[in-house]
Amino acid sequence: MTPGDDRHLDPGVWGVVATPFDDTLTLDTGSLSRLVGHYAHIGVQGLTVLGVFGEAAALSRAERSTVLRTVVDVVDLPLVVGLTSLATAPAIEEAEAVLDVAGSRIAALMVQVNSPDPATTTAHLRAIAQATGTPLVIQDYPVASGVTIPGPALRQVVADLTAAGAVAAVKAEAPPTPPAIASLAGQDVPVFGGLGGIGLLDELACGSAGAMTGFSFPEALQECVAAYRSGGYPAARTVYTPYLPLVNFEQQARIALAIRKACLVVRGLIDSGAVRPPAAALPENLRPILRQHMDAVTEHRRT
Secondary structure, three states, X not given: OOOOOOOOOOOEEEEEOOOOEOOOOOEOHHHHHHHHHHHHHXXXXXXXXXXXXXXXXXXXXXXXXXXXXXXHHHOOOOEEEEOOOOOHHHHHHHHHHXXXXXXXXXXXXXXXXXXXXXXXHHHHHHHHHHHHOOXXXXXXXXXXXXXXXXXXXXXXXHHHHHHOXXXXXXXXXXXXXXXXXXHHHHHOOOEEEOHHHOOHHHHHHOOOOEEEEOOOOHHHHHHHHHHHHXXXXXXXXXXXXXXXXXXXXXXXXXXXXXXXXHHHHHOOOOOOOOOOOOXXXXXXXXXXXXXXXXXXXXXXXXX
C-alpha cells in the first residue's frame, strides 16, 4: 500500500451479520444463507462478517471458514471480516485464513484497538496491514476489547495509518459516539457508527458515513441514512423515530445479542435465536414485550 491509495469503504449501511445456530448450538448455514440473501435483496453497501455480533470468538477456525464460504457463495457483496485476537501474530494468522477463503471479496479486515498507547496500536495495525496487503477498519469498541483509548490517541492512530494508505474506515463504538465521530470525520477517512444504530441520527449530524451495525430491521438504517442525505436531520428524524423503541430494546446490556436474534426469528430470517455461552440467553419474561415491539414496527411498515 502506498500513501494516497483510495481504498475507503463506500458510505451507507454495511449490514453486520449474525451467525445463526440451531437449538443444539450447531452452525445453521441454511439460516445464514437466508439472512445474507435478505441483506443483498434490500441493497446494503456490503456485509460485516465474523464481528462481535457474529459471535466470532465462539466459533472454531473451521466454523469461521464455513461461515465465510457460505456468505461468499450466496451473495456478491463486498465483505468486511472481523478478527478476534488483540495480539498481532494470531491476528495475522486469522487474517491469512480469511483471505484463503474469501480472497478478493474482502474489502477490509476489521481490527480492534488493542492498547491505549497510540504507538502500540499503530504498530499492531500496521503489521496486520503490511502482512496481508489488505486495508483495515479500525474498530474502537471497548465493551468488546476491554481497551479504552483516549480520543487524541485514536486520532493519532488514524492519521498515521491513513497516511500509509492502510485505513478503509473507522468504526466508532466508544460512547459517546457523536463527538468521537465529529472528531474523526475530518481526517479524510469514512467513520461509521455501530451500537445497534442507537446513536445513528446524531452520528449522521456529526459527519458519519453511515451505519455498520446489526439491527433486526436494517431497512430502517437505510431509510434513515437516505433521508439524511436528501432532507437532513429533520427528514432522518421523521423516518427513524418509529423504530427507536425497538432500537433501544435491542441494545440492552448483556442480552442485546439474544434479543436481536430473537427479533430475526420473528422476521423469519433465521430459525433459532440460540446464542453460544458466555453470551446470555433471552429472558423469557421479555418475549411478550419483544413481540409488541416487533408488531408495532411491522404495522408501521405496512402503512
